[in-house]
Amino acid sequence: MSDSSWIWGSVESGLLYAFMALGVYITFRILDFPDLTVDGSFTTGAAITGVMITNGYSPIMATFAGFAGGLVAGACTGLLHTKGKINGLMSGILMMIALYSINLRILGKPNVSIYGMDSIFTSVKPLIIVPIIAIIVLGLLNRFLYSDLGLALRATGDNERMIRSFGANTDFTKIVGISLSNGLVALSGALIAQQSSFAAIDGGVGMIVIGLASVIIGEAVFGARNVIHHTISVVLGSIIYRIVVALALRVEWLEASDMKLITAIIVIIALVLPSTRRVYKQKKMAKKRSAEILHVGQKKTMGGEV
Amino acid sequence: MLQLNHVAKLFNPATPDEKIALFDIQLHMKPGDFVTVIGSNGAGKSTLMNIISGVMKPDTGNVRIDNEDVSHLPEYRRSQWIGRVFQDPMAGTAPRMTIEENLAMAYARGKQRGLSLGVKASKRILFREHLSRLGIGLEQRLHAKVGMLSGGERQALSLLMATFTNPQILLLDEHTAALDPARAELITRLTESIVREMNLTTLMVTHNMEQAIRLGNRLIMMDGGRIILDIDEERKKDLTVERLLGEFEQISGHKLSDDRLVLG
Ligand SMILES: Nc1ncnc2c1ncn2[C@@H]1O[C@H](COP(=O)(O)OP(=O)(O)OP(=O)(O)O)[C@@H](O)[C@H]1O
Numbered sequence A: 001m002s003d004s005s006w007i008w009g010s011v012e013s014g015l016l017y018a019f020m021a022l023g024v025y026i027t028f029r030i031l032d033f034p035d036l037t038v039d040g041s042f043t044t045g046a047a048i049t050g051v052m053i054t055n056g057y058s059p060i061m062a063t064f065a066g067f068a069g070g071l072v073a074g075a076c077t078g079l080l081h082t083k084g085k086i087n088g089l090m091s092g093i094l095m096m097i098a099l100y101s102i103n104l105r106i107l108g109k110p111n112v113s114i115y116g117m118d119s120i121f122t123s124v125k126p127l128i129i130v131p132i133i134a135i136i137v138l139g140l141l142n143r144f145l146y147s148d149l150g151l152a153l154r155a156t157g158d159n160e161r162m163i164r165s166f167g168a169n170t171d172f173t174k175i176v177g178i179s180l181s182n183g184l185v186a187l188s189g190a191l192i193a194q195q196s197s198f199a200a201i202d203g204g205v206g207m208i209v210i211g212l213a214s215v216i217i218g219e220a221v222f223g224a225r226n227v228i229h230h231t232i233s234v235v236l237g238s239i240i241y242r243i244v245v246a247l248a249l250r251v252e253w254l255e256a257s258d259m260k261l262i263t264a265i266i267v268i269i270a271l272v273l274p275s276t277r278r279v280y281k282q283k284k285m286a287k288k289r290s291a292e293i294l295h296v297g298q299k300k301t302m303g304g305e306v
Numbered sequence B: 001m002l003q004l005n006h007v008a009k010l011f012n013p014a015t016p017d018e019k020i021a022l023f024d025i026q027l028h029m030k031p032g033d034f035v036t037v038i039g040s041n042g043a044g045k046s047t048l049m050n051i052i053s054g055v056m057k058p059d060t061g062n063v064r065i066d067n068e069d070v071s072h073l074p075e076y077r078r079s080q081w082i083g084r085v086f087q088d089p090m091a092g093t094a095p096r097m098t099i100e101e102n103l104a105m106a107y108a109r110g111k112q113r114g115l116s117l118g119v120k121a122s123k124r125i126l127f128r129e130h131l132s133r134l135g136i137g138l139e140q141r142l143h144a145k146v147g148m149l150s151g152g153e154r155q156a157l158s159l160l161m162a163t164f165t166n167p168q169i170l171l172l173d174e175h176t177a178a179l180d181p182a183r184a185e186l187i188t189r190l191t192e193s194i195v196r197e198m199n200l201t202t203l204m205v206t207h208n209m210e211q212a213i214r215l216g217n218r219l220i221m222m223d224g225g226r227i228i229l230d231i232d233e234e235r236k237k238d239l240t241v242e243r244l245l246g247e248f249e250q251i252s253g254h255k256l257s258d259d260r261l262v263l264g
């Protein structure tokens, strides 16, 4: 291994996990729905793909089937929430638990190895094919989010009452959004299984936090002016996350098992920083304004435009 | 055009908090009618709007639009006929989306929402044209996020979004109440011209007595969940604010109390 190969490794896994991050982006950012199905549906994608490959199906078909498994899992969470009127967090948790058993049924045992079998990475290196898949997925996702249905989906997370008054069935848009989200998560699982040559029952543990970390890092580093910009930031955020983790692991006294703690700390910092910065800014602004008002004394400030 | 027959609505039925929000409401509107609605706080005006638009279902009675019973249809299905503007300027638009995206969503009212592009060049031309008629420069800002607009601008946009697909019925629930007088006046002017131009069947709740008298061809007064007074075009012509308030007190037995009351 040459000394910089770890960077390429990080870029590769960052791209592979980017689909999962995009899924998390759809639920957490667009729908404003904290979906915890992710940990389960990631494994579902890996399990379906792994088992299909061991049974001799073509890797492409197995990958699509993994994606479809995620779609179904997400649709179930959406149905629980909208039709069953179960609290959002709870629907996700219920589905995640249910998926544990289902995934074990699919796998048949806790670990399925596909080492040496055909995968979509057999003839082309991941670093060549994954960027292509990422660009295709980004293109399709954005095209969808700017379609009539996509606009209704985005409005569902932004102002549900408003979009309903314009005739959108928000139960339907939520189900579509959560389903699509988990489809992308499962796609990640399907690709990771092929890259690492095995599917494990606990492969998805902690995915939700990793996804969130990627979304937050992407936003913080690259911004989020509009949906296209935002989705690209999320993909890049996923890559940066992997680089950060790889760097952290090069520190001698840290171990691979510390990754989840590091992830949690990244998310905590990302969540705490903006709000403390805001409070600090407001204090500063308040000081400045009161000083101004005291100085100016009588001069009245004018109101804004229409 | 719009008919409510024996509509009643209770909140928290059979509990100590039971509240009769609407009681045997009978309201028939002809096409092109512009009805203003006044009444005390808690009279049931917003509940009436919610029953018509399908946000709530009546406990008894039915709602008919164009002689079709729509009582069983959910809000999102009824919206093909109904445009609404709410009191809260935040309520009628999606703040994190752009002006043109908001308009595109309004444009899709009553259509199947599919995978075709929401904002197209041809639609953009149409949006610009409609926006420029508002006369507040929004046509220059198609890509601005709606959250950046002021309350007045948002309300003007909401009004446009509610009307430009030509709904059968327009419901306005104190849509100028949250604005300062100058901006309220602007929105009132826009409302007047849009309703007249498109000949929309309109039901407008207002807290402004002068406006209630000046606008529209019919005025109804609500109190305690009932329509207690219904004034037609003829009688409305020589109505004054004092006469209106006097009449209210006489029928209801108490003063009109509205925390947002504006006499004129
Ligand atoms: N969701 C609800 N649950 C319980 N009671 C309600 C609910 N909505 C309205 N009410 C009650 O029903 C009555 C009618 O309310 P409504 O909002 O229709 O009055 P309004 O005429 O619009 O008053 P305002 O002038 O304050 O807007 C009020 O007494 C209100 O407290």
Ligand SMILES: [Mg+2]
Pocket: B045, B046, B047, B173
């Ligand atoms: Mg009201």
